[in-house]
Amino acid sequence: MKMIYDHLVVRYGELSLKGKNRRHFETQLFETVKRKMRPFQDLNMAKHFDRIVIELNGQPYEPIVKSLQDIFGIHSISLAVRSENDLEAIQKAALIALNEAMEGKKTFKVTGKRSLKSFPVNSMQLNQEVGGYLLRNTEGFTVDVHNPDVNVKVEVKDTGTYISSKSFEGAGGLPIGVGGKAMLMLSGGIDSPVAGYLTMKRGVRIEGVHFHSPPFTSERAKQKVVDLTQELTRYSGGKIKLHVVPFTKIQQTIKDKIPSSYSMTIMRRVMLRITERLAENNNAMAIANGENLGQVASQTMHSMYAINEVTNMPILRPVITMDKLEIMNISHRIGTYDISIRPYEDCCTIFLPSAPKTKPKREKAIRFEKNIENLEELIEEAVNDVETLILEEGKSTDETFDDLL
Numbered sequence: 001m002k003m004i005y006d007h008l009v010v011r012y013g014e015l016s017l018k019g020k021n022r023r024h025f026e027t028q029l030f031e032t033v034k035r036k037m038r039p040f041q042d043l044n045m046a047k048h049f050d051r052i053v054i055e056l057n058g059q060p061y062e063p064i065v066k067s068l069q070d071i072f073g074i075h076s077i078s079l080a081v082r083s084e085n086d087l088e089a090i091q092k093a094a095l096i097a098l099n100e101a102m103e104g105k106k107t108f109k110v111t112g113k114r115s116l117k118s119f120p121v122n123s124m125q126l127n128q129e130v131g132g133y134l135l136r137n138t139e140g141f142t143v144d145v146h147n148p149d150v151n152v153k154v155e156v157k158d159t160g161t162y163i164s165s166k167s168f169e170g171a172g173g174l175p176i177g178v179g180g181k182a183m184l185m186l187s188g189g190i191d192s193p194v195a196g197y198l199t200m201k202r203g204v205r206i207e208g209v210h211f212h213s214p215p216f217t218s219e220r221a222k223q224k225v226v227d228l229t230q231e232l233t234r235y236s237g238g239k240i241k242l243h244v245v246p247f248t249k250i251q252q253t254i255k256d257k258i259p260s261s262y263s264m265t266i267m268r269r270v271m272l273r274i275t276e277r278l279a280e281n282n283n284a285m286a287i288a289n290g291e292n293l294g295q296v297a298s299q300t301m302h303s304m305y306a307i308n309e310v311t312n313m314p315i316l317r318p319v320i321t322m323d324k325l326e327i328m329n330i331s332h333r334i335g336t337y338d339i340s341i342r343p344y345e346d347c348c349t350i351f352l353p354s355a356p357k358t359k360p361k362r363e364k365a366i367r368f369e370k371n372i373e374n375l376e377e378l379i380e381e382a383v384n385d386v387e388t389l390i391l392e393e394g395k396s397t398d399e400t401f402d403d404l405l
């Protein structure tokens with residue numbers, strides 16, 4: 001007989017550790033879950049002390065679980081079936097749950113929990129009664145209480161008994177919205193969307209900032225960043241703002257006035273100043289980027305030292321220590337990889353000299369930067385002319401992309 005799971009039990013991760021903030025965190029998480037579940041009709045949701053229970057009302061669980069797996073702050077999602085508070089009914093339901101979960105596996109255990117104290121069978125007895133029944137009615141399975149392949153959880157509550165044997169890993173992290181806001185510098189490469197995902201994983205909201213240099217960079221390069229932002233909305237709890245900064249004039253000025261070996265350093269310093277300005281205008285307290293310590297010019301510690309100086313704001317660099325392969329694995333998993341590898345030129349690659357300094361000096365950067373007397377004005381102008389788009393989960397950007405083809 002095929003099991004009909006009628007409930008999902010959503011468990012929080014680190015939330016239980018957070019003391020006084022717990023209630024706030026739970027409320028944020030519940031709001032995100034409710035919003036994320038909107039496309040599915042007929043779900044009933046209830047918030048309990050340490051979990052959210054979702055009643056499926058006959059809908060298939062797969063797409064719902066998949067959607068829940070995008071939500072930060074969720075530790076695990078279990079499939080559960082509800083039975084009457086009656087030992088025989090519980091045993092039968094547990095047998096179906098076990099058979100469903102044991103495919104190719106050998107060992108199991110039962111974890112009984114009697115939350116309803118008036119139920120005549122206590123937790124310990126539940127383990128024995130249900131475990132014994134399962135052994136008697138199956139073949140080839142053994143009990144392993146320490147490291148079982150499958151854990152059949154049986155929880156007797158006043159609303160009925162919930163039996164679950166199959167769990168899915170959640171995204172972990174903290175619920176979005178509990179950690180303030182950061183401006184994510186989005187280039188269109190592989191690293192910065194991953195940095196954005198990992199920033200959100202710690203509960204931080206993001207707004208994207210992209211530097212765009214038309215006509216040297218095409219509309220498609222911009223569309224790529226729009227699409228990346230759209231993909232990230234899956235994890236954002238709703239909307240993400242994307243600020244597109246017109247950068248052509250500044251890049252041309254840098255090309256004219258700065259020795260080419262320092263143009264990359266100066267360009268980064270200006271990007272950072274503009275991003276800081278946008279952060280202030282949008283009540284963000286940090287900047288996030290996809291910087292990674294490596295060999296190329298923009299990624300050495302010397303380079304970071306020469307660039308970072310222009311801001312006091314915390315710079316979050318979630319992928320700083322990762323190998324390229326680790327970053328790529330994450331980007332595959334979160335759905336940004338295929339967008340990131342579209343071949344359109346980024347503003348930086350077009351204007352960059354073939355050999356930027358790998359060890360730029362701060363003093364020299366400061367000195368060369370003075371060649372641009374109207375830098376402050378240029379920054380002001382770029383900030384004023386920013387185009388802000390709002391991307392929303394579930395709303396496709398395909399249409400705009402198709403128009404461009």
Ligand SMILES: Nc1ncnc2c1ncn2[C@@H]1O[C@H](COP(=O)(O)OP(=O)(O)OP(=O)(O)O)[C@@H](O)[C@H]1O
Pocket residue numbers: 184185186187188189190191192193209210211212288289290291292298299346347348
């Ligand atoms: N045009 C841009 N607009 C916004 N941010 C940018 C832009 N170019 C670079 N950045 C930021 O600077 C970081 C480092 O850029 P760089 O080109 O050195 O690295 P990368 O390894 O190619 O990163 P990515 O894969 O994200 O492009 C990027 O991750 C991004 O956060």
